[in-house]
Amino acid sequence: MASQHFNNVLSKGKIIMSGMVLLWACVLLTPSKAVAFQDDPSVDFNQYQGEVVDESTNRPLVFATLSVEGTNISTITNTEGNFLLKVPKDITNANVIVSFLGYKSKTLPLSTLDPEKNKISLLISITELSEININAPKDATALVKETLARKNENYFDDPTLMTAFYRETIRKRRKNVSLSEAVVSVYKSPYNSIRKDAVELYKARKSTDYSKLDTVALKLQGGPYNALYVDIMKYPEFLFDDGSISNYKFSFDRSTRINDRLIYVIKFDQRETILDPLYHGELFIDVENKTLTSATYSLNITDRDLASQLFVRRKPVGVDVWPTEVSYRVDYREKNGKWYYGYSSVILEFKVDWEDRLFNSVYSMTAEMAVTDWEPNITGKLPKNRERIRKSIILSDEAIGFSDPDFWGEYNIIEPERSIESAIKKIQRQLRRIERRGK
Template sequence: MATGMVGLRSAAQTDAPARRTYATVSGTVRDTRTNRVLPAVHVAVPGTGIGTVTNADGYFSLHVADSLRADRIEFSHIGYALLTYPIRPGTQVEAASIRLTPNANLLEEVTVMGGDARDLVRQAVDRITDNYPQRANRLTGFYREVIRKGRRYIDISEAIVGLYKTPYNGVGTNTDRVRLEKGRRLLSQRPGDTLIVKFEGGPTLSIFLDVVKNSDLMFAPDEMEHYAFRYNRTTLIDDRPHVEIRFMPRVVCPYALYEGLLYIDSETRTISRAEFSLDMTDRLKATQAMLRKKPAGLRFRPERLAFLVTYRRQADGRSSLAYVRCETAFRCDWHRRLFATSYVVTSEMAITDRDETHAEKIPYREAFRSRDALTDRAADFYDANFWDGYNIIEPTESLENAVGRLMRRRNRD
């Protein structure tokens, strides 16, 4: 990884063994056959809520408290065989080389299922109460949001958040809440780098993007009628056969719809993964869906709004929210200017812990709301030990380099 970094990576990895009360495993996950790195691989302690995901470079670091007495961690990724890696309390592995094996074409063709793909989706919706938590949960998540202007990073925000998730019993997400526990921000000091448009979301994306619970996205009965569904293929997730179903708009609505893929467990009908994006056919509708506020005279041109949502099967057989990601790409320009500026905003959250036993509610006055700005409630990036002991999504090498450049420029200014 890059040198000269000013503390983006957790200092817990360099603690002396006598001070550690947890095992730490870090390394890179690759495809056995092609040797390519694998992003968004789930890394978890089975039977617990402890986990994280690999970054875009395939890199991860996971801290496992000795009190858990865990003897292994698992690596899970769509289309790959589940891999178990042994650990011992108090040990530290800094360069683990994890190789995942692609699942061979051992699955039956989806055509043997017959019937209408819409029926399979309806079955999955009907079994939500059977397949997802029926008790309130307290989740801990690591959230990162980065903004790029062209190829340059201009804004980096990170946070540890607490989430209160009510049961998946059809009530919806209205009583789910997010609280900011700890956060920091690094902003470019260059004139003209300030992003002057605002979007809904932030850490509350973990509520809005819970597609299983937030039926308003696409799974409400009336909403499902707006989509066409068809079988695509079969694949394995956590060594369990899943049917991949493609969906796309089939009617014209007053608002923008989505298109993408659903992955449904063939046996339990659990929705384990959703990859989808906003339909950009009508740019005005897309803008209305994406943008909350912009200055007068600024032209906003949406290019992409894409999401990834994953759920992980727990020890009781029910699946819990594991990871969400949102990528927004757009161009902005002022009237009469010749060139537009490209921006990409990437937000992601990995669930790093889960507790059903002490699922205390988050008071409304402490809750983070979609209109709030994480950047207004975050500290600076100077503390090298800021994430000491926390499980996070490790920064990519390019992000580390960007932080180094932003810090050096700030120090000069």
């Protein structure tokens, strides 16, 4: 069973390394329009920017959620705690709920937010020890099994059409060298259904500075599906299911709070007797409802060559490539007593060893996706096969250009990091110079 479970890793992201290509002057790609979006010029929105921080330390809170109460509109903060929230102008009296794992949620009237430089501070939520011991489960493994078994009643049981923002970033050490972004429609099947989710591309763009890539271009195969398959409750086979859960040992670690609800943190790791590299990490489970609210986990990389076979599909001759980190994160959100997939990320770090060079290179690839709006998929229909994104997609090959300043319109995105933003501006200047020379 361990080997069969281990093979599921093959469906996660793979990288492709190819020879250097020329940096071309790019134009905007306009993919076929998805059902979830309508280009209506009459639609207008208000935009709010700012940061979410720890009230006592002023430390930025990464991946904090901002949701507009009474709607399905939401966004998250980036790795610097910054956010960008777009709200239709006809929504004026709503509240914005700001939440973060282990902190007290804060509700703010939309009317109190400024267009820019909002600073929202959250207080740590303290869990009393006496509270933890009340009706506490005694068996961590049993709690995990019950949580997985109750997905039919705790998670969306109707087809849902989600609007999501997806981003892939490639860094060489600390320098951003490539960025691909997309707005996609996710046709989310009910959690009690074996039907797989489908993804349709709406808009996409990219920017790559090939001069920093050591004469190789790294590409991530799978695109949005890499992030989508981190949804453990929909795809337990990629982490553990009935057949493989016995390969892990589970233990209680600590307790915390999400939206004033008591959350147990369950640590897990593979058993010493299992030789195939599996995972270790943490599960955040709502004690009262037995609901998985968040999870973070990483692959145990014990065999460098075996890990390379799993994640590297193609590479140039004379180059040795192996992963040094493979990490995942998934967060769920709740509305009207039902939970749904809200955000996920994948981090892949690789070492590239050149046969004829003294020093090796370190690259990291991050793929993340955030659901920014959703609506019931009343018909339950999925897009036609020719309209769906292929599971083998390489997004950077499908998207070209950063030429449209109003590219994203009213759609919520993950605010770019300052380093990414500056890299984009630099590459934009390069493209403009190339375009001018070509005239």
